[in-house]
Amino acid sequence: MWTPYPVDGVVPEEGYGLGWFVRIHPSGPIVEHDGAWQGFTSYFARYLGTGVSIAVFTNLHADHSRPDQIGQGRRIGARAPGGSGSGQRTF
Secondary structure, three states, X not given: OOOOOOEOOEOHHHOEEOOEEEEEEOOEXXXXXXXXXXXXXXXXXXXXXXXXXXXXXXXXXXXXXXXXXXXXXXXXXXXXXXXXXXXXXXX
8 A cells, every 4th residue: 555656746755655655764764745725734643663543633724834843744744763864755
């Protein structure tokens, strides 16, 4: 499910696997997805090596949402056991 596959319009290095973006973290792979629809934005990441999951939801229109809220979710996830947040790389 999380194996990266080639998809039109997505650079192979982004690691897109059946709706999930796949990246490498010091503690293991991360699968993540974000989106926005009619007044809501969301971000979800699962750190497969540690079992840590991060979910961020806002009820603001995408044009008015605060990107720092999603960034904060990523920073929290980067502190997952076994990872420092540095050394992340994209497939």
